[in-house]
Amino acid sequence: MNIPFLDNWRKKHGSAFGVAVFTEGDGGAAEGVAELLSECELLRSQAHEAGVELDDTVASLEALDQLVPRWREDEEALPWLGNDAGLYLGTVLVRQVPGARWVIWPNGQPVVRLRSGREVDVVAAGHEWATTGAPELSQFYAETSET
Numbered sequence: 001m002n003i004p005f006l007d008n009w010r011k012k013h014g015s016a017f018g019v020a021v022f023t024e025g026d027g028g029a030a031e032g033v034a035e036l037l038s039e040c041e042l043l044r045s046q047a048h049e050a051g052v053e054l055d056d057t058v059a060s061l062e063a064l065d066q067l068v069p070r071w072r073e074d075e076e077a078l079p080w081l082g083n084d085a086g087l088y089l090g091t092v093l094v095r096q097v098p099g100a101r102w103v104i105w106p107n108g109q110p111v112v113r114l115r116s117g118r119e120v121d122v123v124a125a126g127h128e129w130a131t132t133g134a135p136e137l138s139q140f141y142a143e144t145s146e147t
Contacts, residue, residue, distance in 0.1 A: 034102055038091040043084035056095045061137040086126020089137050097145045120144055
């Protein structure tokens with residue numbers, strides 16, 4: 001979509017990133033938040049078209065790293081795909097790393113808190129991966145899960 005005033009705004013401010021979700025106090029919403037954050041519809045659609053099954057495993061991160069990054073040609077889809085990639089990376093961490101869980105910062109940003117207390121901004125990592133391919137999602141997972 002070509003909207004001149006929007007293109008000018010993006011040049012000044014950059015693309016909008018982020019995901020806003022529930023705040024704490026939603027009582028027992030942790031599982032619901034995890035389920036919501038794991039949807040990643042655009043990423044799952046792109047992966048399905050490429051024959052990659054996203055089954056919340058490290059192997060699926062490795063498969064995503066091998067995809068040809070055709071999405072980089074679509075400036076509108078790129079931020080959304082970056083969000084989805086980060087949320088999927090976080091989903092794999094939460095489901096595979098003991099003690100890892102989703103935490104929502106006061107600004108609505110979802111991050112993964114490891115057992116050590118370290119908080120990982122997986123959405124930022126997803127944007128980097130979608131934009132440049134580095135760090136690879138599987139590499140980021142390996143480095144994060146060791147701490």
